[in-house]
Amino acid sequence: MSSEAITAAPAGAAVFCADIGGSFIKFGVSHRAGEVKEFGKVPTPTASWQEFVATFQRLMTQFGADFPAETPLALSTAGLVSPQTGELLATNIPAFTGRALAADLSLELQRPVTAANDADCFVLAEAYAGYAQNQPVVAGIILGTGVGGGLVVNGQLVRGHGGVTGEWGHGAITRTELTLDERIFLIPRLACGCGQVGCLDTLGGARGMERLHQYLHQQTCTSQQVVEAWQQGQAASTLTVNAWLQLVAEPLALLVNILGPSKIVVGGGLANATALITALDMQVRTGTLHHYAEQLVITGKFAGNGGMIGASVLGRLNPRP
Ligand SMILES: [Zn+2]
Incomplete structure (x- = not known):
């Protein structure tokens, strides 16, 4: 191909x-x-x-x-x-x-x-030389400072009208609240750099995880600190990561249902937190129409x-x- x-x-x-x-x-x-x-x-x-x-x-x-x-x-x-x-x-x-x-x-x-x-x-790198070689539909997502992405179909980059194909970070989170530890949290609707309000980009990347942590616990931490504390079982960071996983996994599962990718490769800073990507993968696969038996969302070979x-x-x- x-x-x-x-x-x-x-x-x-x-x-x-x-x-x-x-x-x-x-x-x-x-x-x-x-x-x-x-x-x-x-x-x-x-x-x-x-x-x-x-x-x-x-x-x-x-x-x-x-x-x-x-x-x-x-x-x-x-x-x-x-x-x-x-x-x-x-x-x-x-x-x-x-x-x-x-x-x-x-x-x-x-x-x-x-x-x-x-x-x-x-x-493109992943579709030709990385972990999605020879796959017909490859979605790449960037979980960096914000949220971005791109799409390669049959070896061709899909640019789409206006060049914004795959930019799934810009569009409002439709969910308005989260239930965490039997408590209900309203999801903050923040202004996004694209001019819209409430975009996934504002809460779904590394800065978004930090904003969520601040919102839920009034604590200022880096995303790396939150992920590390989550892996150690710390309660506050676990709440933050669980909130983040719900917010990111739902629109990502929708993206999967629309595009039918064989692999979703992840780049950007959060891609290096492989335990986080594995948790995201498991959550996404509970929301897809097709049953993916193998890991679908994976850290890219060229994440950096x-x-x-x-x-x-x-x-x-x-x-x-
Ligand atoms: Zn936006």
Whole structure:
């Protein structure tokens, strides 16, 4: 399945890969999908498009001399890339404002450039080289600071109208209360960065778990502290994690019923808490129409470095008509 979708670059042809974060740009070269040799990283010029372009021109001069001039560049970036306009939405990098990132950079560098957001690149990495290889429908979810995701079907990244496919974190939690230890708790409805109110994103990621803990116990803890205390059986953190699991598992089970994924791979900071992901998996599988006999929700192989690996796949994907 995978090899059929990858035909844009000949086997063995190089693809430059970059992972653009708010602080650093990682840069490297790939000789086959799923493998990247990293050259290093440079600070991201966030304020100025001209400085951003100049940074890539320097990287090409420094590392590109041994490669053909037409060697493509594939980018994993924070923010959402619109498939209609190529513009970046919800990005914290002002240099990109009003820019069609891939098309504009392609003109400047005189080589093909493709771009996708970091959640999409993570799912591509898992579908081609990670724990969801050769699966027809792969959903990737990001449980990082907030909640994100992406979708790969038959080896192709589904960008969808507006480029927001798989962004299951933005939409109101429909449940209004939780019953925990025979007590009823109203679920706080918080303003979300997307402009809506009550989104899963506000309570379902690492910051969300911390907000829940603060709300339930008036205690300020990091998500890591909450998860560790939960694993040790501490009562307050157990209540918080049980609340978090209900809030996240219900919409995730709905996502499963809609998409029919064979695997859900998890990236982002909370993915490293494998006991939490196992508990989430068990809870999700109680809410799916199809009975999944094996673990469905799993920590991804590239939970921490999906951007570069995903870019190595992205740079070889056939553009869809
Ligand atoms: Zn939102």
